[in-house]
Amino acid sequence: MKNLRRALKMTLKYKWSMIGSFVCSLLVAVLWGANMGSVYPFIELVMQKKTLHNWVDERTEESQLRIEEHKLHIAELESNIANEKDGDLANLEAKIDIATSELESEEYRKSWTDWIAPGIKKWAPTSAFATLGWLMGAMFFATFVRGLFLMGNMVLVARVGQRTVLDMQNDAFRNVLDMEVSELGVRGTGDLVSRIRGETGAIGQAISILFGKSVREPLKMIVCLTGAAVLNWRLLLLSMLICPVAGYLMVMLAKLTKRANKKAVEESANLLNRLYQALTYLRVVKAFTNEPNERQRFKNIADDVYKKGIKMAWYNSLSRINSELLGVGMISLSVLVGGYLVINETCFLGRIRMSSTVMDFGTLITFFAFLIGVADPLRKMADIYNTIQGGVVAADRVFPLIDQKPSVASPANPKTIARGELDVAIKDVRFSYEEGNEILKGVDVSIPAGTSLAIIGPNGCGKSTLINLIPRFFDVGGGGIEIGGHDIRDYDVRELRQRIGYVTQMTMLFNDTIAENIAYGNESATTDQIRAAAIQAHAHDFIEALDESYDSQIGEHGGKLSGGQRQRLSLARAILKDPEILILDEATSQIDPESEQLIHETLAEFIKGRTTVMITHRLSTLDLVDRILMMDGGKVIDCGTHNELLARCPAYQRMRNFGLDEVA
Numbered sequence: 001m002k003n004l005r006r007a008l009k010m011t012l013k014y015k016w017s018m019i020g021s022f023v024c025s026l027l028v029a030v031l032w033g034a035n036m037g038s039v040y041p042f043i044e045l046v047m048q049k050k051t052l053h054n055w056v057d058e059r060t061e062e063s064q065l066r067i068e069e070h071k072l073h074i075a076e077l078e079s080n081i082a083n084e085k086d087g088d089l090a091n092l093e094a095k096i097d098i099a100t101s102e103l104e105s106e107e108y109r110k111s112w113t114d115w116i117a118p119g120i121k122k123w124a125p126t127s128a129f130a131t132l133g134w135l136m137g138a139m140f141f142a143t144f145v146r147g148l149f150l151m152g153n154m155v156l157v158a159r160v161g162q163r164t165v166l167d168m169q170n171d172a173f174r175n176v177l178d179m180e181v182s183e184l185g186v187r188g189t190g191d192l193v194s195r196i197r198g199e200t201g202a203i204g205q206a207i208s209i210l211f212g213k214s215v216r217e218p219l220k221m222i223v224c225l226t227g228a229a230v231l232n233w234r235l236l237l238l239s240m241l242i243c244p245v246a247g248y249l250m251v252m253l254a255k256l257t258k259r260a261n262k263k264a265v266e267e268s269a270n271l272l273n274r275l276y277q278a279l280t281y282l283r284v285v286k287a288f289t290n291e292p293n294e295r296q297r298f299k300n301i302a303d304d305v306y307k308k309g310i311k312m313a314w315y316n317s318l319s320r321i322n323s324e325l326l327g328v329g330m331i332s333l334s335v336l337v338g339g340y341l342v343i344n345e346t347c348f349l350g351r352i353r354m355s356s357t358v359m360d361f362g363t364l365i366t367f368f369a370f371l372i373g374v375a376d377p378l379r380k381m382a383d384i385y386n387t388i389q390g391g392v393v394a395a396d397r398v399f400p401l402i403d404q405k406p407s408v409a410s411p412a413n414p415k416t417i418a419r420g421e422l423d424v425a426i427k428d429v430r431f432s433y434e435e436g437n438e439i440l441k442g443v444d445v446s447i448p449a450g451t452s453l454a455i456i457g458p459n460g461c462g463k464s465t466l467i468n469l470i471p472r473f474f475d476v477g478g479g480g481i482e483i484g485g486h487d488i489r490d491y492d493v494r495e496l497r498q499r500i501g502y503v504t505q506m507t508m509l510f511n512d513t514i515a516e517n518i519a520y521g522n523e524s525a526t527t528d529q530i531r532a533a534a535i536q537a538h539a540h541d542f543i544e545a546l547d548e549s550y551d552s553q554i555g556e557h558g559g560k561l562s563g564g565q566r567q568r569l570s571l572a573r574a575i576l577k578d579p580e581i582l583i584l585d586e587a588t589s590q591i592d593p594e595s596e597q598l599i600h601e602t603l604a605e606f607i608k609g610r611t612t613v614m615i616t617h618r619l620s621t622l623d624l625v626d627r628i629l630m631m632d633g634g635k636v637i638d639c640g641t642h643n644e645l646l647a648r649c650p651a652y653q654r655m656r657n658f659g660l661d662e663v664a
Helices: 002-037 039-044 052-081 086-123 128-178 181-187 189-211 213-280 282-287 291-343 361-403 463-469 493-498 514-518 527-536 540-545 563-577 593-606 619-624 642-648 650-658
Strands: 424-434 437-447 452-456 478-483 500-503 581-585 611-615 627-632 635-640
Touching: 002 039, 002 128, 002 189, 002 213, 002 361, 039 052, 039 361, 052 086, 128 189, 128 361, 189 213, 189 361, 213 291, 213 361, 291 361, 424 463, 437 452, 437 463, 437 478, 437 627, 437 635, 452 463, 452 619, 463 581, 463 611, 493 500, 500 563, 514 527, 514 563, 527 540, 527 563, 563 593, 593 619, 627 642, 627 650, 635 642, 635 650, 642 650
Parallel strands: 452 611, 452 627, 500 581, 581 611
Antiparallel strands: 424 437, 424 478, 627 635
C-alpha cells in the first residue's frame, strides 16, 4: 500500500482536476438521493390522486391534531403524578419523557411543513395529473443533470489517472534506459514491458477508481443513509447489524485477493517474456523446427495464467456475493421490523422504541427506497476493492523499477573530455559478471590517440567484455580505464558515450526509415550528411534501389534488409556520428565478399586519426590496424604489430597457419 500511496501523491500535480471531480461526485450523490426520495411524493400523492396542495393541507391539519393529542396526554400524565405512589412515579415520568419527545418531533414536522407550504401554494400544480407530470419532469431533469455531473466526474478522474500513468511510464522508462545492459538479461524484456505498460495501467485504474467510484459511491451511500436516518435512525441502526460480519468477510477476502493478484501479475509477465522471446527469434525457432516445443512452453505458462485468473474470479465472485448479501440483509431486516411497526401502528418493537412517531406506509416505502439506494453503491464497492488491490500489487512492481539506482552513474562534478584525438589506457582491468567467476584477469594495454587496435582470441576469452567497459556499459571490477589521461568514471556518462562510435556484430536497427536509422543519435543531421555517410559506407546504391529510397521502412530489426545491408547501415550511422573513438565488434562479419574490399577501403580511410578498437575473426581485417592484442582466458597473451606477433607469438603463428576462425 505504501507504493500506491506514492502514486497518489503524484496526482497532486493535477489538484484542480481532483477538486472538480470531487464536486461533481458530491452533486451526483445529492441528485441520486433526490431520485430515491422521489418515491415518497409518488406514494403519498399520485397513488392517492392528490395534489401537493392537498398534501400540505392534510399534513398541517394532521400535525396540529397530533400536537393537541400529545399536549393533552402530557397534561393528563402530569396531573396523575401527585396521586401516584413512589413505585409508579418513575414509570409516569418515563411516559412523560416519551410523550414530550413525540410532541417535539411532531412540532418539528409541522414547522417544516409550514416552511414549504407557501412555495407549494404558489408554484405547485392544482390537479393530480399535472402533479404527476411535474413530478416526472423533475425526475427526468434531475437525472439529466446528474448524468452531466457524472460525465464531468469520469472525464476529470480519467485525466488525473492517465496523466499520472504517463508520468510513471516516463519515470520508469527513463530509469530503464539508465540501467546496465546486463539488467535486460536478468529481468527479461517481457517483464520490463509488463511493468512499464501493464502494471502502470493497473495503477491508473486504481487511481481512477479511488478518485471516481470510491468517492462517488460512498457519497451516494452517505446521502441515502442520511435520508433513511432522517426518516427513522433507529430502524436504520437495526438494519445495519449485519455490517460487522460482512466487513470481516470483506477483509479476509481482500487478503486472499491481494495474494492471488500478485501471483497472477507475475505469471502474466512470464507469459509476455516467453512471447517476446519466441517472436524475436522466430527465424531460429523455424530453423530448428522447434515450433512444437515453443507452443508447449507457451501453453504451460498460459495455463498457469489461466489458473491464477480463475482463482481471482472466485475471490471476486465471493466479494460480490458478500456485498449482495449485505444489501439484501439490510433491506430484509428493515422490511420485517418496519412492516411490523406500520401494520401494528406502533413505535415499539417489544420494549424497544423504534420511532418518534408512528410510521405511515409512504414513509416506510421511502425508507426502503433509500436502503435500495445504498445497496447499488455497496455492490459496486466490491469491484472497487478488487481493483485497488490490483493497483497495490502493480505499484509494488513498478516503483522498485523507478527507485532502482544504476550502478553506472555520472559523478557529481564530472571532468570535461578534451577535444581532438583521445588515447585509451586499460590498466590492470578485472571484471566478473558473477562473484567468483572472473572474466578479465588483469588486462593491460595502451592505445595511443589516433591509432587502431584489433583484439583477437578464442570465444569466451573476454574480448567483447573488454570493449563494453570502454563506454561504461559496465564498470570495471578492478583496475581502471583512462581516456584522455583521466579515469572514465570521472566523466559524465552521456558525454563519454557521445565521443564513442559503436558498431556491433548484431545490427541494432529500429522499425523506422533508413534515414532515421542512419541519423539515430544525431537528429540534427541534414539530408546531405546522411547521404554522404551512406555513400561512404557503400550503402547508397542499395538504398536508392528501394521504392522510397531513404524514406523506406526497414521493418522490425531491419527485417526487410539483408544482413550485409543492415551492417552497412550501422557503419553509416557510426560514420555520421564522426566520433573520436570507434569501437567495432565484428562489424564486418556480415559483409558479403563482393563489397568487403570496398568496406575495408572505407574503414581504412575512416579510422585514420581516430582511436579505434575492433574485434574481428577475419584475417583480412587485421591489415587495417596498427597493433593486435592477443587474448586467452581473460588475460593478454601478447600485443604488437603483425610482424612482431608473427615472430614471437606461437598462438598468432597458428592463427596465420590455420586461419583466425580456427583459433577463435
